[in-house]
Amino acid sequence: MTGPLLHATDVTVRFGGVTAVDAVSFDVARGEFFAIIGPNGAGKTTLFNCLSGLVKYSGEIEFAGTRITGRRADQIAQVGIARTFQNLGLFSSMTVLENVLVGRASKITAGIPAGLVWYGKARRQDIDAREHAYEVLNVLGLTALAHTPIKSLPYGTRKRVELAKAAVVTPQLLLLDEPVAGLNHAETEELIAAVLDLKDAMDLTIVLIEHDTFLVMDVADRILALNFGQSIGLGTPAEIQANPRVVEAYLGASDASTSTSGSAR
Ligand SMILES: Nc1ncnc2c1ncn2[C@@H]1O[C@H](COP(=O)(O)OP(=O)(O)OP(=O)(O)O)[C@@H](O)[C@H]1O
Ligand SMILES: [Mg+2]
Structure with missing residues (x-):
């Protein structure tokens, strides 16, 4: 284009x-x-x-x-179009991966009724979301911290998680x-x-x-x-x-x- x-x-x-x-x-x-x-x-x-x-x-x-x-x-x-906010927008008791998946949630199209009927579709999307979240974590050097809660990370690392959360929606x-x-x-x-x-x-x-x-x-x-x-x-x-x-x-x-x-x- x-x-x-x-x-x-x-x-x-x-x-x-x-x-x-x-x-x-x-x-x-x-x-x-x-x-x-x-x-x-x-x-x-x-x-x-x-x-x-x-x-x-x-x-x-x-x-x-x-x-x-x-x-x-x-x-x-x-x-x-994705964005980050001036103030940290992470859930502090949730892990890095969970926070990033919250970012991804807006992308998942199988709604509740569809998810019940086509369980397979919802499950496939869930697996895709995790795989993709890991790809983004990998680029940002956060893979080893995937299961670490935000509250135990230094501020600089939290800012990187915010980037991951915004980028995960591709x-x-x-x-x-x-x-x-x-x-x-x-x-x-x-x-x-x-x-x-x-x-x-x-x-x-x-x-x-x-x-x-x-x-x-x-x-x-x-x-x-x-x-x-x-x-x-x-x-x-x-x-x-x-x-x-x-x-x-x-x-x-x-x-x-x-x-x-x-x-x-
Ligand atoms: N919701 C709002 N209601 C009223 N005034 C607002 C609102 N949001 C921003 N403003 C005013 O609009 C102007 C621009 O604010 P804005 O937050 O966009 O600036 P900024 O360049 O992002 O500043 P900073 O570097 O401090 O983040 C300021 O005068 C601010 O007080
Ligand atoms: Mg501002």
Whole structure:
């Protein structure tokens, strides 16, 4: 298929008097590693919420040539968009494998009545789900931890489990909301390497939110910079680094962003 995988035009979200996302337009090519940066409150998560059907917006979003504006979150998951959340979304007393299978559950189509009638189909899907979960765990180096409860894992490993949980639905597009927030330098490197492994192994397109500009410079193909809901730059890492509006937004916001950021490093 030609054309971009994701095509967003004039996406706008208002919360009362606040314009959280202000006429933002961008394309993401198939196979691209695309980053969205911006200071706290810039509208990054709200933009993800638009892409994943969790908030109402004006404007248009197309995915793989199909308009997805107005679709519900579960319908968007079905077309091949998966995401992680800024705060850990794992069940702490459940094991790694159980958490990953929760991610997969949305993909299992044999409902209860069908499962009773066609027990075989439901059982086959269950086996497929486990096999596939193990493939994903393997890519992320989590196989040996499959039966370990989340609560006994270090934070960095939990973030990798979140990646596995999102990737297990075999999406085409994976949206990652500040996946390295709260990680130290070594854990950050490890997590970014895990994202790249996953991207290669599963042929994914990645959109990653990060508020530390330097972190995405090495990995992103292109970067969209937001500030107060508006796009203040879109281009290669070199172009973004040289963009005066981006530099100004970060210098102006540096005090606030270091004191209120979740990504303490
Ligand atoms: N549900 C909501 N109701 C009202 N205002 C909201 C809501 N969600 C977000 N906002 C506001 O919209 C703006 C953008 O918030 P958003 O969470 O998208 O920013 P962000 O770039 O993800 O920030 P951070 O780096 O802190 O995660 C902020 O002013 C925020 O207070
Ligand atoms: Mg956010």
